[in-house]
Amino acid sequence: MKWRWVLVAVLLSFGGLSLGKDSLDFPEYDGKDRVHDLNAKNYKSVMKKYDVMVVYYHDHPGSSRVAQRQFETEELALERVAQVLSEFDDEDIGVGLIDAKLDKVVAKKLDLDESDSIFIITDDETIEYDGELEAHTLVEFIYDVLEDPVEIIDNNRELKGFENIEEDIKLVGYFKSHKSERKNTTFSAGADLANFHPHVKFFATFNPKVAKSLGLKLNEVDFYEPFMDDPKVIPGKPYSEKELVKFIEDNDRPTLRKLQPHNLYEIWADDIGGEHIVAFAEEADIDGFEFLQILKHVAQDNTENPNLSIVWIDPDDFPLLVPHWEKTFGIDLSHPQIGVIEADDADSVWMDMDDGEDLPSVDDLEDWLEDVLSGDIDPEEDDDDDDDDDDDDDDDDDDDDDDDDDDDDDDDDDDDDDDDDDDDDDDDDDDDDDDDDDDDDDDDDDDDDDDDDDDDDDDDDDDDDDDDDDDDDDDDDDDDDDDDDDDDDDDDDDDDDDDDDDDD
Structure with a gap:
């Protein structure tokens, strides 16, 4: 009986693990169409159904197969978004599409310009x-x-949470009460200020102890740059919304800012003179963390320089882009890196840090940044140098080709001379052979004549039978002479072959 309960407990534990795993997974698309195609006829009725509308104002994909596949991928992502948002209890949130070519009228009605x-x-x-x-x-x-644009700091735990927010611009004000907050600021009421939300974090406190910890005076608002310990006090109080908006706009480019998935294009579009100073560092890595502290120190020392803005990228936030960045910039992102990049064509120059073995000091990094800001280090000039190097390489290649051609010509001439010499030698050998053959033939003819004379004498003295014998002898002699001639020719040919071998 006990073993049964043990078995049941084990099975239930497996079921609990399975349920826990499923609950942690991002929901898979269930196949239901929730994204609306908005047009001039239906957009008003569709938008009335929801408290909040998420609209993707997309370019027309046209007939390009690549563009169509890309749009299908984006539409699927939006379907998953709509599926998740459909389970949100506080607000009814809809998702819609507006085609930039087919539904320009709708985009204009909704003031969608990009x-x-x-x-x-x-x-x-x-x-x-x-x-x-x-x-x-x-x-x-x-x-x-959808969160409240203004968060209230009321105790030490919430104060600690405020201090741990490093990567975003944040504003905090100290007020006597909610009523005085609304009177002295327009954090929660102004539409223009709301446009900064959620990129800019707004905080308020009514607790004197919290205000003292933050160094805030009554009705004062402080502005914190990312990664800065000391804030800037916004001048002029009570503040109007217009004054706050102007101050934020004048200071919305931090000295050190982090590129994140939700602000990727916003930051990249905000270049300085067509360039970005970019630092790669993994915060979870020992060297990356150390280099990040150096960057923070440099930023704090130079926070008043309006021309300095360093974009920090943690490669762990963009794993799919790491191979592309390494190939494009020619760097190894397993080590900290800092360089200056042309925003339009990705030309870049990178500080030499010995593959992370020798991280720069604060002074070394500041000296390098001064050279960048003064133009002494410039990706465009470095690109020109690369072009010059390419031209030099082309010239060297041309010279090498010319040298090779000259060498080939010389070799051809030498080969021709050798061929001529060989031909001359062959001709000489042939002449010698001909002379030898002529001499041999003459000798043979003389011998034949002598033999013929002897035979004629014998013919006169002897009878017909003897003539026949003599004829046989003549034939034998001729054969012997022919054999001798052949032997002589063979010997001469062998000698000629030996001579040719020596010449070769």
Whole structure:
């Protein structure tokens, strides 16, 4: 009986593990169509059904097979987003598509001016999403949009959470009460300020102890750059929304900022003089963490320099892009790297750090950055140098080709001379052979004549039988002479072959 309960407990434990794993997985697409194709006839009725509308204002894919496949991939990602958002209880959120070619009228009605972009439309604001079109990244951004733009810091635990936010611009104000907050700021009421949400974090406190820890005076608002310990006090209080908006716009390019999936395109579009200073460092890696601390120190020392803005990229956030970056920039991202990149054509120059073996000091890095800002280090000039090197290589190749041609000509001449010599030698040998043959023939003729004379004498003295014998003898003599001639010719040929071998 006990063993039965043990078996049941084991089976239930496996079931619990399976259920736990399934609950942690990102939901798979269930095949249900939830994304709306918005057009002039239906967009009003569709948007009335939802509290919030997520709209992808996309370029027309046309007849290109590649563009069509890309659009199908994007549409599938949006279907997964719509599926997840359908389970959100607080708001009814819809997802729609607007074709930039076929539905221009709808885009104009909704004030959507930039195609190939995603917009989150609520009752009082429209927020553009400048990140990658990935389901989990977009859903996270939408949840941030739906949160209250202003968070209240009321105790030490919440204060610790505020201090741990390093990667975003944040504003914090100290007010006596909610009423004085609304009177002295327009954090939660202004539509223009809301446009910064959720890229800029807004905080408020009514707790004197928290305000003292932050160094805040009553009705004061402080501005924190990313990775900065000390804030800037926003001048002029009570603040108008216009004043706050202007201050944020004047300071919205931090000295050190992190490229993240949700702000990927926004940051890359915000270059300085067509260039980006980019630092790659894995925060989870020992060398990467050390280099990041150096970057923070440099940023804090140079926060007043409006021309300095370093984009920090953690390769762990973009695993699919790492091989592309390594190939494009010619660097190894297993080590920290910092360089200056042309925003339009990706030409780049990188600081020499010995593959991470020798990280630069704060002073070394500041000296290198000064050379970049002064133009002494410039990707365009480095690209020109590369072009010059290529030209030099081409010239060297041409010279080598010319040398090879000359060598080939010389070799051909030498070969021709050798051939001529061989021909002359062959001709001489042939002449010698002919002379030898002529001499041999003359000798043979003389011998034959002598023999014929002797035979004639014998013919006169002897009878017909003797003549026959003499004829036989003559034949034998001729055969012997022919054999001698053949032997002589063979000997001469052998001698000629030996001579040819020696010449060769």
